[in-house]
Ligand code: SF4
């Protein structure tokens with residue numbers, strides 16, 4: 001037998017590599033965005049909060065600039081929407097991301113899981129689905145935690161344009 005390990009304290013065999021079963025690839029590697037269930041779709045969000053920063057669009061070029069100012073419903077510490085189910089009642093301009101429109105939302109940050117999968121890329125190591133830990137998105141510096149400022153304290157958005165969310 002190869003690869004057998006023993007716990008060393010009571011003689012019980014703890015693992016045998018002969019018995020190892022092949023691991024199924026995760027859903028985001030086997031399904032298209034349109035094929036995912038609602039729960040799978042929601043779990044793709046890495047919780048970075050970057051899409052929930054206020055943005056400005058140039059009237060002439062249509063170019064979108066990010067600001068460091070959080071949407072008024074964003075919990076900056078948690079990097080999550082504080083009223084997600086009712087959010088569009090409070091923030092009607094909040095966009096609903098779908099498998100159909102994700103490619104049109106070119107303002108999504110390049111790290112956004114929906115954008116990555118839509119263009120055929122894999123999820124990064126710090127994505128909670130990969131790491132198994134919802135904190136890794138923050139530890140990797142990929143979220144707005146510690147960087148966004150509350151809407152009520154911001155003043156004119158033009159004073160807060162930043163490039164780091166892209
Ligand atoms: S940018 Fe994408 S991954 Fe990040 S919070 Fe928004 S939808 Fe979720």
Ligand code: SF4
Nearest residue numbers: 052071074081087094
């Ligand atoms: S309403 Fe919620 S989901 Fe929409 S931008 Fe604001 S914080 Fe994000």
